[in-house]
Amino acid sequence: MVQRLDRRMLLMTGLGALAAGCALGPEAAATNGADDLQGLLDHRILRQRAANAAVIGVLSPAGRRIYSARRPEADETYPLGDRTIFEIASLTKVFTALLLAAEVVDGRMGLDDPLQDYLPDGVVAPSFEGRAITLTDLATHGAALPLRPNNLANGAADAPDKYAGYTLDDLYRGLPDYRLGYAPGSQFRYSNLGFALLGQAIARREAMSFDAVLRRRVTGPLGLDDTTLSEDPEKARRRARGHDLYLDPVGAGGPSALSPAYGLRSTAHDILRLLDLFLDGRGPSHLRGAARLMLATDRPGDDDTTRMALGWRRTTAHGETYYWSNGSGDGSRCFMGFNPARGVAVVALADAASGGGLDDIGRRVLDPAQEVDAAVVPAPEFVTLPEEMLLRATGRFEYAPDDAFDITRGVTGLVVSSGPIQIVIRPTSPSVYASAMMPGVIFEFDGVEAGPARGLTLHQDGQSFYYRRV
Template sequence: MTQDPGTLAQETADRLAGDGVGAVVAAVVGGHAEIRGAGRVAVDRPDTPGADTLFEIGSVTKVFTALCLARLAVAGTVDLDEPLAALLPEDAVVPSRGGAEISLRHLAMHTSGLPRLPKGMFLRSLLRPGAPDPYAGCTARVLLRGLARTRLGARPGERFQYSNLGAGLLGLALARRAGTDYASLVRREICAPLGLVDTVVNVEGDRADRLAQGHDGDRRPAPPWNLADLAGAGGLRSTATDLVAFVRAQWDGPAGPLADAVRLTREVEHPTGPSSWAHLGWVGHRPDPARGGHAQIWHNGGTGGFSSFVGFGPEQRTAVVVLANTRTSVDAAAARLLATLQREHAAPARP
């Protein structure tokens, strides 16, 4: 018997809130979504987070950045294979290797050869409990100065190497070409066409009352992350309501240039393993391919006080959105829920 998606979403939210502070989970099947919340918006506030509670979504932002690239490529404003250097100031120095330049495509697919973090930043600075925003000093000037002193770990286009620096530079470069800032670019190219009213870089006005408090792994309040000019790597806040609309656009979006851009993000593909690959922004894998496992397209995110996951099964038109106000990963619970929805809503095998 098919399990009720709302019940599955509530059970997942309850488990995550029990392990952390609060969580919101959406289970999407075709055109229908069930959104459930559990726990608290903060350890000292009894309110339960819901569909319109704002969370930092961390690296899920990268999917928005990549879709902005696809939108501008469809419009002819940029080319996927255009060098990054062409979108930066004339005096910017962009490293190359083996005669290959870093292109916009490379940045969106993490095949640029750039390191994970900007020059001078270390992974331990991201993991230190209670530390202030480690990206606060990542202004365009600092990023470009560090870029000039960066050595690539591989020839651009050669191999997948996850890079916050690369995704942030992509957002910076696209905004510069479009003559605006990153927040305005996302609002114009994605949020306005899809009707996303709460996907923002800066939380102001009445949205501030709906913003969850982040917490570290010990449930202590954690300061927000803003990412400065590296916002394209992880600076967005959003809600389950907006992210459901965003993920449904992957199979049921409005016709026209946005639909063309969505298709472009998934037409571009780079293998990362025997049963895994990277798209523009998204990553994908097929669990247990020997037994006919269903393909999953997804991205996760994490900041000092939040964790997130957005994933979907393109063949079954199912999706999962998970948002938590604790930095503990939600990936395992989200992937299990997505696999359950895919299994229960897969088309019957043909005789």
């Protein structure tokens, strides 16, 4: 069966779907810390232009290695290496889950505790037919909550710094409005909202800010001096400037009540120290126990090969089992993971938002059978259209009952949504749209010259599929 860019394919947020003949297979190189990693990184940055700069760090039985690459035309002067500070986006969730596990190990909270126990008086958490949301549900994307709160000032996928200014009052005021569609714990649904509620629950338990309790319990004891939620002016010269999908500079993200889901800044040096806690147990005793507890949890994941531990995805493929997390911010894309059986760990940090960043290269370190995308796809040449023309391409388009897109107006273009997954597309002509997130994938709209599109043809990997307006 030919795979289409439906809700399942949107989960494959690489630099584009792997085209035949455009992927490096396991025979191309052995990359568990080998010199070939530098070649893959150079190709990704210099030829595929996935970011202006990036750093990869690897732990292996052979030791610790750092790789870096920067486009020579990039107007950047900060030193690039293991101490370069990046926004790490959703890698933050692993730190939040580790904090929860530390609280549980010390007997201060319980994995089965209901979220309701940690909410302000008068705030009621949603439930499903009597099944309450627990802390484990929140830490495994199993709470049946949406990706983002429904009361953001601007919740468009491409809105810059969309969470800045979102307060605890906003978070709790919106909570009773959610209606769960199934029992918490029974399905995977990725949720920034869920991890924000988890982090704030821990903060309420400890009667201090999330930032303070994270420093006291996790980042401080591990010696992660550069892993913070706030900007430090003294470290500004080491901070990687973020870039959007089009490699235009963007500002740093601001703090909010949702920061436990996305807000940390860190370095390859610090994240390798975190990974060493999981790989070799290097760290304080309460965090060693917390790390073991995290990996013992088993909940539904987002595909047939993946399950959820606390904060981590656990993937089994090609005879390998490894743990990983990734994330995209307004100006960064990050990946980290470890393979206990091989004794390897990797972190990959890029200074630009993208569909896949360095994820496949990072996975290759953990699983030598992982293919790496080598396709060099020309960047789309976007055009500017009148607002009326853009709106003609919005609506719901269906290929089959279980394969449909919702297309809405965003800030920088149109947003294609399938479940919680979203990509941004922009016009290259009045009827053709492309995405910098997934180069080579084309949306061609039917009838937009005369009025609302009657349908769209999705072009991917030499295949075409027609979605009619519904």
